[in-house]
Amino acid sequence: MKRFAPFFILIVVFFTSCSIPQYVTVPVNYGPKMGFSRDSxxxxxxxxxxxxxxxxxxxxxxxxxxxxxxxxxxxxxxxxxxxxxxxxxxxxxxxxxxxxxxxxxxxxxxxxxxxxxxxxxxxxxxxxxxxxxxxxxxxxxxxxxxxxxxxxxxxxxxxxxxxxxxxxxxxxxxxxxxxxxxxxxxxxxxxxxxxxxxxxxxxxxxxxxxxxSISNERPLYADDGQLESSVMQIKAGKFDVAFKILNPLIDGADVKLASKAAYNLAVVYEAQGDIEEALKTAKLSNQKHPNDYAKAIIVDLMKE
CATH class of the missing domain: 3.40.50 (Rossmann fold)
Incomplete structure (x- = not known):
C-alpha cells in the first residue's frame, strides 16, 4: 500500500482543488422597448x-x-x-x-x-x-x-x-x-x-x-470562503447582503479573487434587473482576470 500512497494523495489533491460550480436561476423581466404614441x-x-x-x-x-x-x-x-x-x-x-x-x-x-x-x-x-x-x-x-x-x-x-x-x-x-x-x-x-x-x-x-421575461441559469464562483458565503446569500435572494460581501473583494490585491467576486456581483445586478450595471461589472471581471463565466454573461447581457 505504501507504493500507491503518493498516487492516492494526488487524487485527493486533484478533487479538492476542483470546485463544483453552483448555479442560480436568474429571472429577468423586461418592459416594452417601443410603444404607440397615441392614447388610443x-x-x-x-x-x-x-x-x-x-x-x-x-x-x-x-x-x-x-x-x-x-x-x-x-x-x-x-x-x-x-x-x-x-x-x-x-x-x-x-x-x-x-x-x-x-x-x-x-x-x-x-x-x-x-x-x-x-x-x-x-x-x-x-x-x-x-x-x-x-x-x-x-x-x-x-x-x-x-x-x-x-x-x-x-x-x-x-x-x-x-x-x-x-x-x-x-x-x-x-x-x-x-x-x-x-x-x-x-x-x-x-x-x-x-x-x-x-x-x-x-x-x-x-x-x-x-x-x-427570461430565466438564465448562471454558474457562480464558490471556491473561496467569502465567495461561498455570497453564493448562499444570492440563492436566498438576499442581494444586499451579497453585495456587502462581494464589493470589498473587487479592489483586493488578489486579482483572481477580485475577478470572481466581480462576476458574482454581475449576477446580483442581473437578478435585480440592472442590466447596465451587470454588464459593466462583468466586463470588469474579465479585465481583472479573463474567465469563461464573465465572457459568457457579457455576450448575453449585450443581447438583453
Whole structure:
C-alpha cells in the first residue's frame, strides 16, 4: 500500500482543488422597448402571405404553411390587444385562408385604424441536431421557424419590419449517422412543434412592443470562503447582503479573487434587473482576470 500512497494523495489533491460550480436561476423581466404614441391606437391585422404552389408541390406542406400563417397572425392579434390603449381588428380568414390584397391606406381608412400589421412570409425547416452530454450523443429533430411581419402606418408609406425566429425540439428522434441522410421527419408529424415554434417566432418578432421575461441559469464562483458565503446569500435572494460581501473583494490585491467576486456581483445586478450595471461589472471581471463565466454573461447581457 505504501507504493500507491503518493498516487492516492494526488487524487485527493486533484478533487479538492476542483470546485463544483453552483448555479442560480436568474429571472429577468423586461418592459416594452417601443410603444404607440397615441392614447388610443387601432391596429388592423391582415394576411398577405400565400405559399408558392409553383415552388412547393406538396399540398400537405402548403396546408401546414397556411396553418402557420394563421397561427402567427392570431398570436400577434392576441398579444397586441393586451397592450394599454390598443384595439385590434383581426381580418384574418382562418377558414378559407383568403389573402388580403387591399392597400394599406385603404384598410386603415376603412377601419379607422392607425396601423396595419401584415404577414409577409413564414418559413419552416426540420433539421437533425446532435447534442453531447458527458460524452454521450443525443440525436433529435429540431423545427426552426422564421416569421416576417411589417407594421405600417396608416399612410401606407412608413413601416417597421419585424423578423422573429424560434427553434423547438420534436418528440421524434433520429438514429444519427449515415442512415439519417435517407430519412427526415415529415411536416405532418411535426405539426405540434411547428405550431409552438410559430407562436414563439411571432412573439420574437413583436418583442420590442411586448413585455417579456427570461430565466438564465448562471454558474457562480464558490471556491473561496467569502465567495461561498455570497453564493448562499444570492440563492436566498438576499442581494444586499451579497453585495456587502462581494464589493470589498473587487479592489483586493488578489486579482483572481477580485475577478470572481466581480462576476458574482454581475449576477446580483442581473437578478435585480440592472442590466447596465451587470454588464459593466462583468466586463470588469474579465479585465481583472479573463474567465469563461464573465465572457459568457457579457455576450448575453449585450443581447438583453
Amino acid at each position: 391606437t387601432t391596429i388592423v391585422v391582415v394576411n398577405r402571405y400565400q405559399p408558392d404552389s409553383v415552388k412547393i408541390r406538396d399540398y400537405r406542406r402548403i396546408n401546414v404553411l397556411k396553418k402557420m400563417a394563421v397561427v402567427s397572425l392570431q398570436t400577434a392579434a392576441d398579444q397586441l390587444k393586451y397592450l394599454k390603449g390598443v384595439h385590434v381588428i383581426n381580418l384574418v380568414d382562418s377558414i378559407n385562408y383568403a389573402v388580403n390584397t387591399d392597400s394599406v391606406k385603404f384598410l386603415a381608412a376603412a377601419n379607422k385604424a392607425n396601423y396595419v400589421l401584415v404577414l409577409n412570409d413564414v418559413t419552416a425547416g426540420i433539421y437533425p441536431e446532435t447534442v453531447y452530454y458527458n460524452g454521450v450523443a443525443s440525436n433529435y429533430y429540431a423545427t426552426k421557424i422564421k416569421t416576417n411581419l411589417s407594421l405600417f402606418e396608416s399612410n401606407g408609406i412608413y413601416s417597421k419590419k419585424m423578423v422573429g425566429m424560434a427553434e423547438v425540439p420534436q418528440d421524434e428522434v433520429y438514429s444519427g449517422g449515415f442512415a439519417s441522410l435517407f430519412y427526415r421527419s415529415s411536416y405532418r408529424s411535426s405539426v405540434p412543434a411547428v405550431i409552438t415554434a410559430t407562436r414563439e417566432a411571432t412573439l420574437d418578432a413583436l418583442k420590442d412592443y411586448l413585455p417579456f
